[in-house]
Structure formats: C-alpha cells, structure tokens
Amino acid sequence: MPANPFLRAGRAAGITLLYLFLLAPVFPVVMMSFTNDPYIMFPPQTWGIEAYFNIFHNAAFVTGAETSVVVGIVVTLLALVLGVPVAYAMARLPLIGRDGLLALFTSPLVVPTIVFALGALLILVTIGLLGTYVGLVLAHLVLVVPFVVRILLTALNTLPSDVEAAAATLGAPPLRVFTRVTLPLLRPALLAAAALSFLVSFDEVTASLFIVGSDIITLPVALFRYTQNHTDAQIAAVSVVLILVTLLAVLAVERSVGLMRGLGR
Amino acid sequence: MTPVAETRLLRQSAAAWGLVTPMLLLIVFCFIVPLGAMGVISFSPSEGGTLLPGFTLDAYDSFLGDPFYQGMIFRSIQLSVTVTALALLVTYPIALFLHRLESRWKSLLVVITVAPLLVSAVVRTYGWMVIMGDNGWINAVLRFVGLPTVRLFNTYNGVLIGMTEILMPYMALGLIAGFNRIDPLLEEAAASLGASPWRRFVRVTLPLSVSGIGLGCLLCFVLAMSAFVTPSLLGGGRVFVLATEIYDQAVNSLDWPLAAAMSMFALILFTAVLVLYNRLSRRWESL
Numbered sequence: 001m002p003a004n005p006f007l008r009a010g011r012a013a014g015i016t017l018l019y020l021f022l023l024a025p026v027f028p029v030v031m032m033s034f035t036n037d038p039y040i041m042f043p044p045q046t047w048g049i050e051a052y053f054n055i056f057h058n059a060a061f062v063t064g065a066e067t068s069v070v071v072g073i074v075v076t077l078l079a080l081v082l083g084v085p086v087a088y089a090m091a092r093l094p095l096i097g098r099d100g101l102l103a104l105f106t107s108p109l110v111v112p113t114i115v116f117a118l119g120a121l122l123i124l125v126t127i128g129l130l131g132t133y134v135g136l137v138l139a140h141l142v143l144v145v146p147f148v149v150r151i152l153l154t155a156l157n158t159l160p161s162d163v164e165a166a167a168a169t170l171g172a173p174p175l176r177v178f179t180r181v182t183l184p185l186l187r188p189a190l191l192a193a194a195a196l197s198f199l200v201s202f203d204e205v206t207a208s209l210f211i212v213g214s215d216i217i218t219l220p221v222a223l224f225r226y227t228q229n230h231t232d233a234q235i236a237a238v239s240v241v242l243i244l245v246t247l248l249a250v251l252a253v254e255r256s257v258g259l260m261r262g263l264g265r
Numbered sequence: 266m267t268p269v270a271e272t273r274l275l276r277q278s279a280a281a282w283g284l285v286t287p288m289l290l291l292i293v294f295c296f297i298v299p300l301g302a303m304g305v306i307s308f309s310p311s312e313g314g315t316l317l318p319g320f321t322l323d324a325y326d327s328f329l330g331d332p333f334y335q336g337m338i339f340r341s342i343q344l345s346v347t348v349t350a351l352a353l354l355v356t357y358p359i360a361l362f363l364h365r366l367e368s369r370w371k372s373l374l375v376v377i378t379v380a381p382l383l384v385s386a387v388v389r390t391y392g393w394m395v396i397m398g399d400n401g402w403i404n405a406v407l408r409f410v411g412l413p414t415v416r417l418f419n420t421y422n423g424v425l426i427g428m429t430e431i432l433m434p435y436m437a438l439g440l441i442a443g444f445n446r447i448d449p450l451l452e453e454a455a456a457s458l459g460a461s462p463w464r465r466f467v468r469v470t471l472p473l474s475v476s477g478i479g480l481g482c483l484l485c486f487v488l489a490m491s492a493f494v495t496p497s498l499l500g501g502g503r504v505f506v507l508a509t510e511i512y513d514q515a516v517n518s519l520d521w522p523l524a525a526a527m528s529m530f531a532l533i534l535f536t537a538v539l540v541l542y543n544r545l546s547r548r549w550e551s552l
Contacts, residue, residue, distance in 0.1 A: 015358060015359065015362050018355055018358055018359050019359065019377075019378075021355060021430060021433075022355075022359070022378065022381065022430065022433050022434075023377075023381070024392065024393070024396060024430060025388070025389040025390075025391070025392020025393050025395075025396070025430065027392075028392050028395035028396055028401075028402060029388060029391060029392045029395065031395075032395055039400075040394065040395050040398045040400055040401055041400050042395075042400060042401055042402050042404075042405035043405065082287050082288045082291060083288070085284035085287070085288075086284065086285050086288045089280075089281035089282075089284040089285050090281075090285075093277050093278070093280065093281035093284070094274055094277050094278050095278060095281040095282070095285070096281075096282075101289070104289075104292055105292060107292075107296070108292075108296055110487075110535075110539065111296075111300070111532070111535070112488075112490065112491030112531060112532075113491055113493075114491040114493055114508045114512070114531070115303070115491070115528045115531055115532050115535075116296070116299065116300070118303055118511060118515050118524055118525065118528045119299030119300045119302060119303040119528070120295075120299050121515055121516075122302050122303055122521060122525065123298060123299040123302050126302065138291075138295045139295070141291060141295070142291065142292065142295050142296045145288065145291070145292065149288075203383070203384075203386075205385065205387060205494055206491075206493050206494065209493075209512065209516070210512070210515065210516065220385055220387055223387045223388070224387050224494060227387060227390070227391055227394075228497075228498065231391075231394060231398070235391055236391070236395075239385075239387075239391060239392075242384070242385055242388055243384055243388065246380070246384050246385075247380075249383070250376065250380045250383060254372075254376055
C-alpha cells in the first residue's frame with residue numbers, strides 16, 4: 001500500500017471508474033425499463049411500469065421464452081446424462097486415449113461460435129431439420145458440453161476417492177458405490193454444471209439466429225430481432241428480467257462451487 | 266503385468282469407452298461433421314441458392330479477390346486487435362487490484378467482475394445503445410453543457426467501445442487465472458529486499474503475469490473476431506465485419522459457398538493465432 005494518501009485516493013477512484021465502465025450497460029437498462037418512452041430519450045419523458053406488463057402480450061417474447069426454457073431444460077438434462085459417464089470414465093477408469101477425447105469434447109469452446117453456427121445451418125438444411133427443436137437442442141448441446149465435462153471432471157478429480165474405495169472394500173458393487181457414494185458427493189458440481197449449461201443455452205444467440213428458421217423462435221433471438229427495429233422500454237423490461245434470472249443462477253453456482261471454478265478455467 | 270491384470274485393464278478400458286461413446290457420437294455427428302460439410306460446401310459451385318456437384322474455387326476467388334471484402338477483413342482484424350488492446354488496458358488494473366486485495370469482499374468482487382459475461386450480449390448491447398444513441402446519455406450531457414454532440418451509434422468507434430466493455434469479463438478471466446499462478450512469496454521477497462512498489466511491479470509482478478495476459482488476449486481476440494450481436498446492433502448495418510457478413514450471406518443472400526469460404530478463412534486464421542499463441546507461451550515459459 002502506498003503511504004501517500006493522495007495516491008491511494010487516486011487509485012481507488014481509478015478502480016471505481018473502471019468498474020463503472022464494466023457495469024455501465026446495466027444502469028440505462030434498468031432506468032429505461034421504468035419509462036414509457038417509444039424510443040431512447042434522456043432524460044426520460046414519461047415514467048411507468050407498463051413495459052413489465054406489455055412484454056407478456058408480446059407474442060414473440062412469450063413463445064420465445066417458452067421455447068428457451070424448454071430447450072434449456074432438455075439441453076441441461078441431456079448434457080448431464082452424457083457428461084456424467086464421460087467424467088467418471090476419465091477420472092476413475094483407465095481410459096485409453098483419454099487426453100485426445102478430452103481435447104475433442106472441449107473443442108467447441110475453441111472454435112468460434114459463428115463458424116460452428118454456419119456449419120450447423122448447412123448440415124441442418126441438408127437433412128431437413130432447420131427450424132426444429134431437435135436441431136436447436138443438438139446445437140446447444142454441443143456448445144454446453146465443454147463446460148459440463150470440465151466442471152464434472154474437475155470435481156471428480158478433486159474428490160477424495162478414499163470414501164469410494166472404502167465402500168468398495170466393504171463389498172458394495174461398482175454401480176452401488178457410484179449411486180450411493182459418488183453421485184451424492186458430486187451434487188454441488190452437478191448443480192453448477194446444470195445452472196451453467198442452462199444459462200449458456202438460455203442466452204445462446206449466435207447459433208440460434210442461424211438455425212431457428214422461420215417456424216420457431218428463442219427469447220434471445222426475439223430480443224435481437226426486436227432490438228434491430230425498436231428501442232422502447234419493452235426490451236429494457238425483458239433485459240431486467242434476464243439480468244435477475246442470471247443473477248440468481250450465478251448466486252446458486254457461487255454458493256455451491258464458486259463461479260471461477262464453475263467456468264472451468 | 267500379469268495376464269489377469271492385463272485382461273482386467275483391457276476390460277475396464279472397454280467399459281470406459283462404452284461410457285464415453287454417446288458423447289463421442291454427439292461431438293462427431295453434430296460438431297465435426299457440420300464443420301466438414303462447411304469445408305466441402307466452400308468448394309461447391311452453386312446457382313441461385315442451390316448447390317451443384319463439382320469442385321470450384323469461385324467462392325474463395327470472389328471473397329479474397331474483392332477489394333470490398335479485403336477492406337472488410339482488414340477492418341475486422343483491426344477492430345479485434347484494438348478491442349483486445351483496450352480491454353487489456355482497462356481490465357489489467359482491476360485484475361491487479363483483485364490480486365492484491367485482502368478482504369472478505371474479494372470473492373464477491375471477483376464474481377461482479379466476471380459475472381457480466383453470463384448476461385446476454387443483446388442485453389448489454391442494448392444498454393450501450395441507450396448510452397451512445399443519438400439522443401442517449403452521452404449526447405444529452407454534451408447538449409446540456411453546450412458542447413457539440415458526437416455520433417457513436419452506427420459507427421466504428423461505437424462498436425469499438427461496446428465490444429471492449431462486453432469482452433472485459435473474458436479478459437478478467439484470463440488475467441485472474443494468470444495472477445492466481447503467481448507465488449505471493451516472490452512479491453514479498455522483492456518487497457523485503459527493499460524494492461520500491463513500482464520496481465516490484467515492473468520487475469516481478471508484470472513479467473509473472475504475462476501468461477495471464479496472453480490467455481486473456483487470445484480469448485478476447487477470438488471472441489472479438491466472431492462477435493456478431495454487438496457489431497450488428499451497434500453498427501446498425503453500417504459497420505461491416507467478418508461475422509456480420511457471414512450471417513448476411515448465409516441467412517439473407519443464401520450464398521452458402523461464399524459464407525462457407527469466409528468461415529473457412531476465419532477458422533484458418535484462428536488456428537494460426539492458436540498455434541502462434543502456443544509457440545509464444547511455450548517459449549515464454551522456458552525463459
């Protein structure tokens with residue numbers, strides 16, 4: 001710590017300014033959501049909470065939210081069903097070719113989403129699954145798998161295997177050890193993986209824009225299309241709701257395993 | 266190894282492969298195959314939205330040979346490099362502050378720093394539209410104090426500011442991971458040997474945080490090059506970058522070979538950056 005009080009005050013002010021910049025978009029969104037202005041005006045001309053009611057009469061937002069929730073839940077469940085056996089095989093069994101498989105399963109993180117989005121569009125058009133739930137779920141699944149595998153693998157690797165060994169020595173068959181000992185110990189990591197994969201799927205916009213076609217719509221896609229043409233309070237109201245949902249999920253992850261570890265980096 | 270142990274090992278490995286097979290099928294058919302198909306389509310002739318059999322370099326020719334696209338590639342790379350540099354500049358002090366902080370609020374502050382990346386890019390871009398719009402906060406303040414207004418919405422600079430903020434959490438992620446690997450004893454040793462705070466930072470902390478800087482910059486550059494939502498909303502169709510052009514060709518113009526050729530170019534560029542990053546970080550670690 002520098003002894004000079006001016007230096008210290010200056011540094012505190014600098015850090016505060018940088019944090020204000022980082023959080024800058026949140027303030028206008030919250031303020032706009034409590035106006036009835038048809039477009040962006042500052043200071044706002046009219047105040048009100050109508051926007052929070054209007055969004056429930058906006059068909060694109062409502063069906064989009066329904067689709068996003070359903071797809072998010074299905075993607076999360078599938079990701080866990082596929083991810084838990086993978087993490088177990090990699091952490092507890094002598095898996096030949098383990099490192100190559102891990103690199104392959106986390107590779108969707110390295111490839112830019114826009115490139116994968118185009119690939120997904122082209123293949124879905126070819127097999128006639130463009131604009132279907134199946135296509136949307138599969139594409140989101142690919143994007144959440146790296147997170148789920150990394151979180152569960154890290155958790156299993158840091159979990160002491162003594163308890164499992166003890167259960168096995170006492171005569172429990174492997175499957176019983178897994179369901180009665182390993183899975184319960186893994187619960188915080190499962191919760192973190194589930195929350196994160198739901199959030200990633202629920203917020204996904206780039207790949208979704210490519211593959212939703214004209215028949216279905218997700219909430220971020222609806223939001224994106226609406227923002228292209230309107231800047232009124234409705235979009236702000238939806239945004240506030242989304243920020244609150246994210247905040248709750250982040251708190252859940254932070255309380256169970258810690259966000260930094262949850263992000264798997 | 267005894268034959269019994271060997272068969273046991275092989276059986277266990279076979280069981281392990283059984284457990285990973287469903288995931289393997291998913292990644293191969295839903296990730297590798299689409300990317301492969303994209304590569305094939307980039308060499309396919311097409312007419313009015315339908316692909317024809319055959320092999321052609323037309324798409325690459327009309328992409329890399331066109332001055333408009335050449336300018337766009339240059340602008341995309343310039344934008345991404347500038348965004349990465351700016352993000353490093355504004356995030357490094359925050360990461361350093363968090364690294365030095367000893368308080369029970371530390372983990373909360375780390376979460377506040379990183380959590381914005383979980384908030385939809387559409388939402389955060391909209392926030393910037395309110396701030397930078399023609400009647401937005403910045404211009405309202407400028408008008409109030411009697412200064413001329415600035416045009417940020419639908420401009421390159423507006424996209425630059427918005428993207429810098431949106432990529433800050435990713436930069437923070439890389440930097441914090443880098444700082445966490447520093448042995449705190451080294452800084453204490455430098456201090457106890459009488460190094461001034463500035464000297465301690467330049468000679469000890471900064472060099473030790475280079476791996477974090479590298480990771481953060483890599484993340485930011487890749488995400489900036491593939492960012493689509495922010496340039497298209499803040500740019501309002503007037504700022505053309507690679508990602509918005511891929512979307513436009515694929516979804517609006519239905520020129521799939523051209524879109525595929527652009528994506529292949531992006532993929533090759535990222536691979537090159539990744540290889541370069543691995544080389545540099547290995548050389549740095551061995552110093």
